[in-house]
Amino acid sequence: MSNEKIIETAVRKNSNLLNLLKLLEQLQIPNACVTAGAVKQTVLNYLHKDKITKNIKDYDVFYFDDKDLSFEAEDKVISFIKTNLKINGLNMPLDIKNQARVHIWAKEKFGVSDLPYKNIFESLQSFSATISAIGIYLDDDKLKIIAPYGTDDIINGIIRPTHFGHFADSRFDAKAKSWLERFPYLKVEK
Numbered sequence: 001m002s003n004e005k006i007i008e009t010a011v012r013k014n015s016n017l018l019n020l021l022k023l024l025e026q027l028q029i030p031n032a033c034v035t036a037g038a039v040k041q042t043v044l045n046y047l048h049k050d051k052i053t054k055n056i057k058d059y060d061v062f063y064f065d066d067k068d069l070s071f072e073a074e075d076k077v078i079s080f081i082k083t084n085l086k087i088n089g090l091n092m093p094l095d096i097k098n099q100a101r102v103h104i105w106a107k108e109k110f111g112v113s114d115l116p117y118k119n120i121f122e123s124l125q126s127f128s129a130t131i132s133a134i135g136i137y138l139d140d141d142k143l144k145i146i147a148p149y150g151t152d153d154i155i156n157g158i159i160r161p162t163h164f165g166h167f168a169d170s171r172f173d174a175k176a177k178s179w180l181e182r183f184p185y186l187k188v189e190k
Contacts, residue, residue: 003150003151003152003154003155004143004145004151006043006046006047006155007039007043007134007136007143007145007151007154007155008143009046010042010043010045010046010047010052011039011042011043011136011143012143013042013046013052014038014042014052014053016053016056016059016090016092017034017038017039017042017059019088019090020034020059020061020085020090020092020094021034021136021137021138021143022138022141023081023084023085023088023090024061024081024137024138025137025138025139025141027080027081027084029061029063029077029080029081030063030064030065031063031064031065031119031120032061032062032063032137033061033062033063033120033135033136033137033146034059034060034061034062034135034136034137035060035061035062035124035132035134035135035136036060036127036132037055037056037057037058037060037132038056038058038059038060039132039134039135039136039154040131040132040134040154041053041054041055041056042056043154043155044154044157044183044186047155047157048183048185055182055183057093058092058093058094058095059092059093059094059095060094060095060096060097061081061094061095061096061097062097062099062120062123062124062135063077063096063097063098063099063120064098064099064100064117064119064120064123065077065098065100066100066116069098069100069101069104071101073098074096074097074098074101077096077098078094078096081094081096082094082096099117099119099120099123100116100117102116102117102123103115103116103117120135120146121146121148124146124147124148125148125149125162125164126162126164127162127164128161128162128171128172128175129153129159129160129161129162129172129175129176129179130149130150130153130154130158130160130161130162131153131154131157131158131159131160131179131186132175133147133148133149133162134146134147134151134154135147148162149162157183157185157186157187158186158187158188158189159175159176159179159180159186159187159188159189160188160189160190161190176188
């Protein structure tokens with residue numbers, strides 16, 4: 001089975017994730033995808049026959065809209081998604097971020113000053129590890145995968161640094177340690 005098929009099978013088994021993807025497709029949020037822990041943990045849980053939602057603390061939703069970079073515009077999108085989530089009877093913790101705005105708050109929050117991202121692909125590239133640098137979305141109910149570093153590391157359980165941007169190297173060791181505590185079968189390769 002191909003990596004993409006494994007990821008799709010895992011995603012379709014996580015009803016929270018699948019329903020969120022369907023909602024985002026329906027709402028037509030610009031360039032929206034679900035990424036980070038929700039994707040990584042869903043795939044790892046599937047591969048290791050754990051409960052499909054084990055260790056998922058929230059569902060990260062990235063979108064990219066550079067037309068209005070104000071906090072108020074982002075807050076409207078966040079409220080819109082959360083309201084529609086409730087209307088559709090879905091209840092899950094979300095972390096929603098407009099990736100076009102990251103450069104505005106990243107220096108204060110993380111002490112880094114990356115240039116503005118140009119798109120979702122570039123924001124995923126800046127993740128600290130390749131295993132998390134995967135975004136997924138639905139297009140006409142077909143799962144689409146954005147993976148700047150490919151999908152081999154998530155399938156093979158390898159935590160590898162991306163070395164892209166300021167976020168990557170400064171956060172890698174802490175992230176790797178946390179993941180190893182929850183997923184002791186993962187391997188770190190630098």
